[in-house]
Amino acid sequence: MNKTKIFLIILCMAPMSLFAAEPGMPLDKAPVDTTDNESLQRGAEAFVNYCLTCHGASFMRYNRHRDIGLNEAEVAEKLILTGQKPGDLMLTAMRKNEGEEWLGVEPPDLSVIARAKGADWLYTYLRAFYRDETTVPGWNNLVFDRVAMPHVLYELQGEQKLVVKTAGGKEVKSLELVKPGLMTASEYDQFVADLVNYMVYLGEPAANDRKRLGIMVMIFLLGMLGLTYVLYREYWKDIH
Structure with a gap:
């Protein structure tokens, strides 16, 4: 094996090793179901209200939310808060230099964050913040x-x-928990579950269509296999 191949293998494995080695508490199982359109709609609203200010989703267009049961009027009413058009990409209003100045680092794009980190990681992370006055933002996270x-x-x-x-x-x-919020623990867990469910959908909006198409193709191939076997028996019956 030449040096180029070895380098490419190491390069591909590096992100997985970084994620696996990251310290933190055991991850909770995220209740993900990207066929649940109501959950995805709630997650989309949570995303634009709480995430899109700092993080973009530059691989996603607003009008793609028609796939989860929203019409164009609902998309404009519930998801577009910055005067953009339904066909526009979901870009953040925060500039790169602003993120670096306020947070010390540019907030990452969240288009494929669920595919990079995993749904369980996100679900646990968003529920694992705690007060820590030794940090710049005043918060820390177990994950x-x-x-x-x-x-x-x-x-x-x-x-x-x-x-x-x-x-x-x-x-x-x-x-x-030392200071209750507006939601109970179970309500907040459901809120985060919807948000993570949406971010999983965000990583591959066509995933459900791809899976349905794959099932149809497999059924077609199995049907053709049966027909081929019947044709084989019919063709060779006089010879055998």
Whole structure:
């Protein structure tokens, strides 16, 4: 194997190793169902209200939300908050230099964040913020230590504090709610589930169509296999 091939293999494996090595608490299972249009619609509204200010989704157009059951009037009413047109891309209003100045780093585009990090990672991350006055934004996260992003959903979830206990000679970290938010814990979990479900959809809006087409193709091929076998038997019956 030449050096070029070795380099390409290492390059492809690097992102996976970085994600696998990232410290944090065990990930919770995200209740993802991209066939649930009502959940996707709620997630889309949450995304434009709480995420799109800083993060873009530059691979997605507003009018693509017709695929999840919204008509053009509903798209304009519920999702377009900045005077854009239905055919426009979902771009953030924050400039690169503004993000670097306010947060220390440019907020990433979220078009394929669910494919890069995984739904379980996002679901756990958005529920794992806690107050930490030693950081610049005043927040920290059990999944992403010293993250630059502030907890933009704290009014909904409330404020949590870090609790560290020692068990078996090891530190065990957990979170305790010290200031309730506008939502109960179960309501906030459902809110985050809808948001993560939408971000999974955002990574590949045509995924459901692709899966349906794949099933139809497999059924067609199995049907053709049966017909081919019948034709084979009919063709060779006199010979055998």
